Amino acid sequence: QVQLVQSGAEVKKPGASVKVSCKASGYTFTDYFMHWVRQAPGQGLEWMGRINPNVGGTNYAQKFQDRVSMTRDTSISTAYMELSSLRSDDTALYYCAKSGGLGELVDWGQGTLVTVSS
Amino acid sequence: EIVLTQSPGTLSLSPGERVTLSCRASQTLSDNYLAWYQQKPGQAPRLLIYGASSRATGIPDRFSGSGSGTDFTLTISRLEPEDFAVYYCQRYGSSPPVTFGGGTKVETK
Numbered sequence: 130q131v132q133l134v135q136s137g138a139e140v141k142k143p144g145a146s147v148k149v150s151c152k153a154s155g156y157t158f159t160d161y162f163m164h165w166v167r168q169a170p171g172q173g174l175e176w177m178g179r180i181n182p183n184v185g186g187t188n189y190a191q192k193f194q195d196r197v198s199m200t201r202d203t204s205i206s207t208a209y210m211e212l213s214s215l216r217s218d219d220t221a222l223y224y225c226a227k228s229g230g231l232g233e234l235v236d237w238g239q240g241t242l243v244t245v246s247s
Numbered sequence: 248e249i250v251l252t253q254s255p256g257t258l259s260l261s262p263g264e265r266v267t268l269s270c271r272a273s274q275t276l277s278d279n280y281l282a283w284y285q286q287k288p289g290q291a292p293r294l295l296i297y298g299a300s301s302r303a304t305g306i307p308d309r310f311s312g313s314g315s316g317t318d319f320t321l322t323i324s325r326l327e328p329e330d331f332a333v334y335y336c337q338r339y340g341s342s343p344p345v346t347f348g349g350g351t352k353v354e355t356k
Contacts, residue, residue, distance in 0.1 A: 191248075234292070
């Protein structure tokens with residue numbers, strides 16, 4: 130069965146960067162896009178971007194364009210999301226999610242809580 | 248960018264009732280690439296419906312999706328106790344960005 134296991138919670142100071150990992154198993158990693166979605170406390174879902182693990186191509190939401198980077202390591206079936214210049218309003222639960230055929234998000238990681246606080 | 252507006256924000260209902268949730272797009276989704284998710288407290292979202300009307304694997308048939316163009320609906324034919332949750336619609340496709348609606352909370356009356 131498909132499993133997406135994310136790295137543990139992080140606490141960062143404003144201005145720092147955070148890198149969250151998402152290890153995939155149970156399917157061919159390079160066959161499906163991986164998306165990143167975040168959810169601030171008590172708020173809705175916000176799409177950050179996606180990566181094509183096969184070729185490494187990315188698409189980012191305009192809001193994060195200048196401070197997010199999504200990468201992957203196909204040798205260990207792991208996707209990464211790095212967010213820089215962190216602010217307090219980046220405090221959120223960050224999810225990776227494997228897409229189906231065209232972007233419906235079929236399988237989700239457990240989420241990684243990133244807390245930004247001085 | 249396509250904006251999805253969900254209504255109502257909150258629904259207060261009792262088990263056994265029929266539920267209709269709305270998702271309106273700011274532009275026509277000509278491809279009907281519209282999905283619905285359920286999220287319970289402390290859990291990741293779960294895909295219910297994709298392609299506006301196709302149920303995801305393992306989703307009970309009391310959940311159904313309909314609509315086209317700019318107006319989409321998620322219906323729960325008979326509300327079960329485990330269905331109290333927040334529901335999100337999502338626009339997806341080969342051309343990003345992906346967008347989510349603001350969500351509808353279905354709570355116990």
